[in-house]
Amino acid sequence: MRKAWRLRTLVLVAIAALLLAIWAFPVLWALLTSFKTERDVLAYPPTVIFEPSLRNYRDVLFGSASLLPNLLSSVIIAGASTLLTLLFAIPAAYALARLEFPGKRASGFYVLATQMLPPVGLIIPYYLVLQKIGALDTYAGLIVIYLTFSLPFAIWLMVSYFEDIPREMEEAALLDRAGRLRALWYVILPQARGGIAVTTIFVFLNAWNEFLFAVVLGGNRVRPVTVAMFNFISVEQTQWAKLAAGAMLAMAPVILLGLFAQRHIVKGLTVGAVKGGGRR
Amino acid sequence: MSFAGPSQDAVNRGRSMASGGRVSMRGIVKRHGAFTALHGLDLDIEPGEFFALLGPSGSGKTTTLRILAGLEPLSAGRVLLDGEDVTDREPGERDVAMVFQSYALYPHMSVFDNIAFPLRMIATPKDEVERAVRDAAAIVHIDHLLARRPGQLSGGQQQRCALARAIVRKPRLFLLDEPLSNLDAKLRLETRVELRKLQRALGVTAVYVTHDQEEAMTIADRVAVFMEGRIVQIGRPQEIFARPASAIVAGFIGSPPMNLMPAEVHDDKLTVAGIDVPIDRPLGRAGPVTLGVRPAALRIAANGLPARVYLVENLGDTTIVDLDIGGLVIKLRTEQPPSVREGDSVHVTFARDAMHIFERDGGARRIS
Secondary structure (H helix, E strand, O other): OHHHHHHHHHHHHHHHHHHHHHHHHHHHHHHHHHOOOHHHHHOOOOOOOOOOOOHHHHHHHHOOOOOHHHHHHHHHHHHHHHHHHHHHHHHHHHHHHHOOOOOHHHHHHHHHHHHHOOOHHHHHHHHHHHHHOOOOOOHHHHHHHHHHHHHHHHHHHHHHHHHHOOHHHHHHHHHOOOHHHHHHHHHHHHHOHHHHHHHHHHHHHHHHHOOHHHHHHOOOOOOOHHHHHHHHEOOOOEOHHHHHHHHHHHHHHHHHHHHHHHHHHHHHHOOOOOOOOOOO | OOOOOOOHHHHHHHHHHOOOOOEEEEEEEEEEOOEEEEEEEEEEEOOOOEEEEEOOOOOOHHHHHHHHHOOOOOOEEEEEEOOEEOOOOOHHHOOEEEEOOOOOOOOOOOHHHHHHHHHHOOOOOHHHHHHHHHHHHHHOOOOOOOOOOHHHOOHHHHHHHHHHHHHOOOOOEEEEEOOOOOOOHHHHHHHHHHHHHHHHHHOOEEEEEEOOHHHHHHHOOEEEEEEOOEEEEEEOHHHHHHOOOEHHHHOOOOOOOOEEEEEEEEOOEEEEOOEEEEOOOOOOOOEEEEEEEOHHHEEEEOOOEEEEEEEEEEOOOOEEEEEEEOOEEEEEEEOOOOOOOOOOEEEEEEOHHHOEEEEOOOOOEEOO
């Protein structure tokens, strides 16, 4: 019995280790690369022991092709689109989860249907629209475009969280003289915070990691870090070490956010698995 | 858990809530699409009354309570509280408090914050909130648990917390939606008594929904019996028990409920299971009826209706004997240990004045 249990644990750990290795290898490789000189990067066979240097980071941060402005752009774009998404998605999801209104089913389906279109198919129409209204290569233009796919996603995700909160919660709040808005604010939102956190993270990460729309619809004045890193790949050569350092910088906030929010994400993904969490 | 009833000091401070609380519901209709949940309901509840809405699930009692609370829009009719028409008022503007079946405690707030919530929503000064919360918590004996979260409380404590949240507002009306149904049997009996004491002490009007007839009969001043979206009888528990308005009510009230047997009326006698039973009062009609007899009114005797003993259930202080009368099983309840055994052939009899006679068809209304 005990032996079987041990074997099982061992196998599970081995599988987990393998998956972790597969996932972590490129990241670790990029991390190593970011501390190498360009010459070491191209060495064959690859060197594992080398003299680490922070030069790439210095170049990428403070050199002529500094990524700092691009990181700032990414923060603005991802931050603003996340905030706006939450601002609109929370009331929308709440309404879809709770209120009865004509066309509710249809609008719910419409929200989901927008997720079925391949984003690439939308680039040209978006480009033309933005060009017409003079919003190409502007923060506002890119943020609005990001909203078109983050909003439906966020609404769809959060509806299920709101539906999970018993209706009696807000009925109690309504009877306790809170009114709808304060019921939402004091009673419903605090209970949905796991779901809101998960949604926030997903939306932020999507916007932060987005490349395709940014490169086509932005590019010059508005150039998030994902696009800017592309500059290290040119016709003549690819500056692998700088690319790696840039990638590390671009990844840092993502990883920090992931670590910080891990608890929420895990809790959020298992929502409904354990009903109520001590509510009764 | 202490069980001394509500703390007297705290109750005295809470007593001022006993003002008003008269409820009138007029012609209440509730439709869900093609389905009619309530068919034109009229109901009057006096101030200070403990009023139970009793009925099987789906009979409309909870819908009625929710309409009173303002949580459910109605299709027709008016709701009046103390003579004021509140039909179109929001739940929070009706000065009513509700205890939900699930308690609906806010899980992210401490017990203190839960109880304080309705006061904070009307911007009550901080020290006043503090005092009112402590008083309300003391009344239901949870003043030592104020720092906990609802999830850290037992079922009974959660129930008290929900009660305190209702008490703290000093509302004119308490609405209780099956508040005891999530408690275990022993606690339910204890809390039932306590709830009654508390309501008396506070003098507040209470409307109490339950499907448990015993609960309604023991706790309420008056009971409205609901069946299929209609009130079929309103009265004091003893009245409903003694003179059920229809065979349906009769078959719902009492434990076990009244035995109902098909019978025929001919002149001055009643034929049930092939046996003629004399009746002492003229019914003014002939034909098929339903005869009702309470289990406790049945006796095993030397002659009477022939029956076969089907099952003997010994409950300790009482015994229920299931009797097969021509294929119909009726129940007899006795305090004396009966000398019969399963399979015995016996005769059962009952006093004439223990007979309830109902229409066989239509509304199964009481005839006599």
